[in-house]
Amino acid sequence: GVTIALVFAWQVGLAALLCVPLIMGAAIIQKMCMSRRFTTDNGGLSPPTLLEQGLRGITSVQAYGMEEKMCNDYTVALVPESKGKIQMGAVAGFVFGFSQFAVFVTFAVIFYVGSQLLVQVKVDFVSFFTAILAIMFGALGIAQVTVDFNAQQDGLAAAQRIFEIIDEPYNEMDPLDPSGDKPSSIDGAISFKDVTFSYPSRPNHLVYRPSPDGDRSGFSLDIKPKQSVAFVGKSGCGKSTALQLFLKFYEANSGSVTLDGKDVRDLNTKWLRENVGYVGQMPVLFQGTVRDNILMGKPDATEDEIIKAAKAANAFDFVMGLNADFGTDIGSGGMLLSGGQRQRVAIARAIISDPAILVLDEATAALDNESERIVQAALDDLQEKQPRTTLVVAHRLTTVKNCDQICVLDGGGVKELGSHSELLDKKGLYAELWMKQGGGGDGEK
Numbered sequence: 001g002v003t004i005a006l007v008f009a010w011q012v013g014l015a016a017l018l019c020v021p022l023i024m025g026a027a028i029i030q031k032m033c034m035s036r037r038f039t040t041d042n043g044g045l046s047p048p049t050l051l052e053q054g055l056r057g058i059t060s061v062q063a064y065g066m067e068e069k070m071c072n073d074y075t076v077a078l079v080p081e082s083k084g085k086i087q088m089g090a091v092a093g094f095v096f097g098f099s100q101f102a103v104f105v106t107f108a109v110i111f112y113v114g115s116q117l118l119v120q121v122k123v124d125f126v127s128f129f130t131a132i133l134a135i136m137f138g139a140l141g142i143a144q145v146t147v148d149f150n151a152q153q154d155g156l157a158a159a160q161r162i163f164e165i166i167d168e169p170y171n172e173m174d175p176l177d178p179s180g181d182k183p184s185s186i187d188g189a190i191s192f193k194d195v196t197f198s199y200p201s202r203p204n205h206l207v208y209r210p211s212p213d214g215d216r217s218g219f220s221l222d223i224k225p226k227q228s229v230a231f232v233g234k235s236g237c238g239k240s241t242a243l244q245l246f247l248k249f250y251e252a253n254s255g256s257v258t259l260d261g262k263d264v265r266d267l268n269t270k271w272l273r274e275n276v277g278y279v280g281q282m283p284v285l286f287q288g289t290v291r292d293n294i295l296m297g298k299p300d301a302t303e304d305e306i307i308k309a310a311k312a313a314n315a316f317d318f319v320m321g322l323n324a325d326f327g328t329d330i331g332s333g334g335m336l337l338s339g340g341q342r343q344r345v346a347i348a349r350a351i352i353s354d355p356a357i358l359v360l361d362e363a364t365a366a367l368d369n370e371s372e373r374i375v376q377a378a379l380d381d382l383q384e385k386q387p388r389t390t391l392v393v394a395h396r397l398t399t400v401k402n403c404d405q406i407c408v409l410d411g412g413g414v415k416e417l418g419s420h421s422e423l424l425d426k427k428g429l430y431a432e433l434w435m436k437q438g439g440g441g442d443g444e445k
């Protein structure tokens with residue numbers, strides 16, 4: 001644009017060139033201000049997180065009459081956020097104003113110079129107009145380039161962050177990691193040896209630790225093939241943690257967890273999890289039919305296998321009572337089923353692939369007595385007909401008294417170990433817990 005202007009009316013072009021530093025200055029200021037982040041960190045939860053938490057727990061919010069408190073928390077959380085936004089608005093406004101100022105000063109200058117030339121008849125009207133238009137379009141072009149340039153910079157920065165994550169090396173707990181052993185058969189012997197462990201988010205809190213007297217150096221336990229083992233103990237003593245370490249959700253700080261003598265760290269994570277059936281306290285079912293959900297445990301299962309798994313999980317009868325039996329839609333999250341029904345579908349899903357190892361973390365804890373009895377009967381039956389290594393975490397001791405071994409966790413390690421009757425004879429922590437829970441309800445020993 002300036003070149004054209006220089007050709008048609010060199011004075012106008014020159015005037016425009018003189019204004020270039022002003023426009024450049026405005027662009028630089030803009031760049032500097034925009035790259036500054038206005039942090040809105042208020043130390044607490046961000047408004048979107050608060051909103052999500054409130055909506056997800058809407059029943060609790062209503063039950064505890066916390067509607068007003070939630071609204072207030074949200075409003076309070078908005079304050080630092082809005083302060084940041086206001087600051088940003090002020091700066092952006094200033095920057096915009098300044099760059100507009102620069103542009104219009106330039107226009108004023110070239111119009112002034114141009115009109116003076118026109119008056120003094122040093123240029124004709126056509127050249128004057130050509131020069132001015134050329135500069136205006138040139139300026140618009142530059143403005144567009146800056147916008148594109150900024151977008152490109154933002155894009156590059158975002159792309160870099162994404163590639164950093166994609167390029168991150170596999171860690172050995174990643175199920176996508178193709179490395180690691182995939183033994184062709186599993187006996188099902190599991191052993192924890194001198195394991196110490198703290199969650200990465202709480203490095204100072206050792207869930208498993210050496211005992212103060214030095215008698216044991218961590219959590220140790222040997223489980224024989226096809227044995228059923230129960231983990232019991234106070235809430236927070238590390239029952240679920242044992243299962244998580246075995247499934248490689250976390251890695252022990254020291255010591256080892258082995259399956260058939262092989263350190264789980266050397267086993268292929270996907271393979272390991274494929275060979276373990278897992279049922280948690282609140283198993284998640286997915287939108288779809290009962291069949292879809294059971295098939296998640298074994299996508300290529302035949303109809304016969306589905307029926308067999310449902311029968312083993314004590315789910316067959318109730319499924320047959322649904323309006324379209326296995327084809328019944330269970331709603332998002334399995335909402336259309338009761339807790340006990342959901343649990344039995346989850347158990348069918350866990351056992352359909354006939355896993356070598358079954359892991360149950362409080363699988364019946366959320367159920368009412370009747371459903372618990374039915375689910376527990378299904379599990380006991382399963383173990384009797386086809387024994388497999390089973391790790392059970394249970395709060396209610398009546399559900400685990402038939403296990404081969406009961407492992408009482410306390411103080412960061414195994415406090416007591418033995419069968420139900422052995423532990424009762426010991427009159428230790430287990431006997432105490434057993435009595436506290438009513439001794440099986442019928443005073444039975």
Ligand SMILES: Nc1ncnc2c1ncn2[C@@H]1O[C@H](COP(=O)(O)OP(=O)(O)O)[C@@H](O)[C@H]1O
Pocket residue numbers: 199200201202207234235236237238239240241242
């Ligand atoms: N994801 C986690 N991050 C940090 N600490 C955790 C996590 N999960 C559990 N803990 C802590 O580890 C300890 C053992 O937890 P857990 O094994 O879940 O207990 P439980 O015996 O009730 O199943 C508890 O003190 C708990 O607070």
Ligand SMILES: [Mg+2]
Pocket residue numbers: 239240241393
């Ligand atoms: Mg637990």
